Amino acid sequence: KNQVEQSPQSLIILEGKNCTLQCNYTVSPFSNLRWYKQDTGRGPVSLTIMTFSENTKSNGRYTATLDADTKQSSLHITASQLSDSASYICVVSARNTGFQKLVFGTGTRLLVSP
Amino acid sequence: KAGVTQTPRYLIKTRGQQVTLSCSPISGHRSVSWYQQTPGQGLQFLFEYFSETQRNKGNFPGRFSGRQFSNSRSEMNVSTLELGDSALYLCASSSRLANQETQYFGPGTRLLVL
Numbered sequence: 001k002n003q004v005e006q007s008p009q010s011l012i013i014l015e016g017k018n019c020t021l022q023c024n025y026t027v028s029p030f031s032n033l034r035w036y037k038q039d040t041g042r043g044p045v046s047l048t049i050m051t052f053s054e055n056t057k058s059n060g061r062y063t064a065t066l067d068a069d070t071k072q073s074s075l076h077i078t079a080s081q082l083s084d085s086a087s088y089i090c091v092v093s094a095r096n097t098g099f100q101k102l103v104f105g106t107g108t109r110l111l112v113s114p
Numbered sequence: 115k116a117g118v119t120q121t122p123r124y125l126i127k128t129r130g131q132q133v134t135l136s137c138s139p140i141s142g143h144r145s146v147s148w149y150q151q152t153p154g155q156g157l158q159f160l161f162e163y164f165s166e167t168q169r170n171k172g173n174f175p176g177r178f179s180g181r182q183f184s185n186s187r188s189e190m191n192v193s194t195l196e197l198g199d200s201a202l203y204l205c206a207s208s209s210r211l212a213n214q215e216t217q218y219f220g221p222g223t224r225l226l227v228l
Contacts, residue, residue: 031213031214032213034216036219041202041222041224042221042222043118043204043206043219043220043221043222044157044204044219045219046216046217046218049215049216089156089157093212093213093214094213095213101159101162101170101172101212101213102147102159102212102213102217104156104157104158104159105156106155106156107156
């Protein structure tokens, strides 16, 4: 069964600290993996998208890694800011064969405390 | 470019009523996907339309339906509303099929069913 599991479910860190969010998936055949940031009451915003051949991608203070062999991804946030408080959603896409669709994780809720 | 827009932003209905939500994608985007987001279930895929054709469908009952117009604008309809339909409904657009590239989400329509 195609699944995406994220950990931890929630996380509280102090402003300025780093943190790492995890995503494990069983989606097959794999096409790409995305990380989204969703502020409360708003739609998700794309942070990174990685294909099978990419193992790291950065977007400012956000760095995503992908290990396609172990089917794991992580999102590392450096020097956290209060505005990083949000839910972070991992989404895995299967190759476009028939009615494949995106598989969403349930997200990690991050709170950055002053 | 203007982003994805959704109308209305907020809606209150009663059980048994029906509702129509609207989504205007980013100019030039041909794919529109709809999602339901609830605190307990996270983001769940409803359906995807590409060039006026439904290309993908999630596991929702037939009360949930949609369509896409020639200008790529899309509507989603829910008939015979139930209390459990209370959720944030998100629309996302992309220029190719959703599982092939980054999706851009709208702000969502928050539906409350009383």
